[in-house]
Amino acid sequence: MSEGAADSRSDIWGGVDDSEALRRYQSLVNVVDDGIYQLDRNGRFAAANDVIVEMTGYSRDDLLGERVTLLLDDEDRRRIEGEIAHRLSTGEQRTDAFHVAVTAANGDRIPCELRLNRLLDDGEFRGTVGVVREIDERERARAVTERRERERELERTERRFEAVFEDPNSLVGLLEPDGTVLDINRTAMEYIDAGLDDVTGEAFWETPWWGGDDDVAEDVRGWTERAAAGEYVDFEADLTRPNGERYTLSGYFRPVTDDDGEVVSIVVSDRDVTERKERERDLELFRELLDQSNDSVFISDPETGSILDANDTAARERGYSREELLGLTVPDVETELDAGEEWRSFVADLRSAGRATFDGYHRRSDGSVFPVEVEVSHVELDREYVLSVARDVTERRERGRELRELERRYRTLTENFPNGIVTLFDHDFEYTLAAGKGFEKIPAEPADLEGRRFGEVWDEATTDALEPTFRAALDGEEGSVELDYEGREWVVHAVPVTGEGGEVFAGMTMAQDVTERKGHERYLEDAKSQLEAATEAGAIGTWEWHVREDEMVTSEMFAETFGVDPAAAREGVSLDRFVSSIHEDDRDRVEAAIEAALDACGEYEAEYRVRNAEGEVRWVVARGRVECDEGGEPVRFPGALTDITERKRAELELERNKEQLETLFEVLPIGVLVADADGALVEANDTTREIWGGDVFDAASVDEYEKYPVWWADSGSGSPPRI
Structure with a gap:
């Protein structure tokens, strides 16, 4: 798990045993204001500190063994699982925080910031460690300070009583130099399913304590022979009780000599260290937890300010090795504190308050500084300690600065945004800017939005329609949604707002009133339907001339009017094939009109006669428009053709009647x-x-x-x- 666990213990705790070191680390973890938990590889709670218990309202027994879905919804769970999968596949150790909502036992949703780390054992994924902080943690921290102090005092009292009544659990045996059992104490006999007479006189390595394991028995025989030769032998063995319970013994084989130095007996003295071994494993876990934390953890001497211990993050973020960092003092790192009287005054205030939170700047080994948010606690264990948890807030402050700059830059523009509304919102879905002429069309003002979450402003239907688009923007994706509000139709576009490093620090929406446009679109759709109906009925023919390829693609009615095979016209034929069907008296005029439209990239209209496949002359009127590329070259020439033969015949008949009447009129x-x-x-x-x-x-x-x-x-x- 963590190779540095034992070293760190000796640096801080001196010569205390692992049990006491574990207890101290547990105390440190429980006084941290952040919630700290461990999940196993299946996503079940393996550990949780007091803050997690208090935050969620569940007891520790309720949490342990339960899946994390007890506290997180499916969307947050999927995001976290995706991040874990990414880190496992790439080996990348990122420090990005998740914004999640923790569901408490009473159903409350608590907005939190989560940072997580994976636990590896020889490269194998063992689970994750998470550090959870409520977004409004500072207020919460001050509220629980007094209660925490009372709990710590109660814990100290309980430890004193436990020390008085704790059984050392010693097992003692007396052997002949050849390993024959002479005597065993009562405590040792409780570990086997046999009486003292059953083991007395037997070879010690053949007794039930060793569980019939040949390898262990051979080790015991070797330890006995070494002791018989006068050697003081330390040992540790993992064994099994008759009920199948595993336990660990640690002790020694000590030779007993006479006045001549001859070994006359062997004393075997050992203790059940099962709990100690478990504590050692837990100690390694807690050390790994601290080292994997994205926050920097410092333990310092309140008298001198010397840094007694620090996690890997603290050293890495400041550009030091761990050994180098432990040679410094807090004022060497924290620019807001000077050594000497200012440090002593700070500690005195901390003793009175118990804990404090402040913003500062930490200095790196190269002299550069970066902003931090620091939670400091005064801790009393075997002695006084100052526990500091520092979080790098560079990205948070940069996001805030960029957001404020963005608001300043866009406010004037957005206030005059025509026919719509522009907003900015942060990762909590809270509006930080709202403006635009579109507010004149709804019963809300910009001030009604700014400083409030979008779900607090709009009705349920509007909120449900907007939420996926808002979330997509904060995930770095653009999106849009159409919705009805206050009797008008709106299109809302949402885009991510990124900083210089490309990270998303806000979202922007642009809502436009498209009521009139939608009405026009419906009008055009109706007109299109009418045109299609007319085309289907054969009253109108359509064409599209691809100028560069010289391919005329036409409707069936158009092709038949010009005497062209409709099947060929659907695939495309040359323009000349259609021009050749135009009446010879009209052809030059029509060709000139086509050339003029091509030259001008403009409108085209011509009325002329054309012969169909039966040789019948038909009158048509053609209207179209030439479409050109950016260089002014014709590309497409679409249009429509209407057969006006009957109208022309009526006009000619009317003209003849008029001439006849005029003649009659005169005579x-x-x-x-x-x-x-x-x-x-x-x-x-x-x-x-x-x-x-x-x-x-x-x-x-x-x-x-x-x-x-x-x-x-x-x-x-x-x-x-x-x-």
């Missing part, structure tokens, strides 16, 4: 007069002029001529004569 032997609906004279033939006896057009109306009766041509009603 009739009677006077004919044409007036408009207001009675104004329009035209009269020669006979009318003779009858009128003057310039007929000098009269304003037929009402001025009273000699002859007049009838209106359309109604047959008369203008009676006045005699």
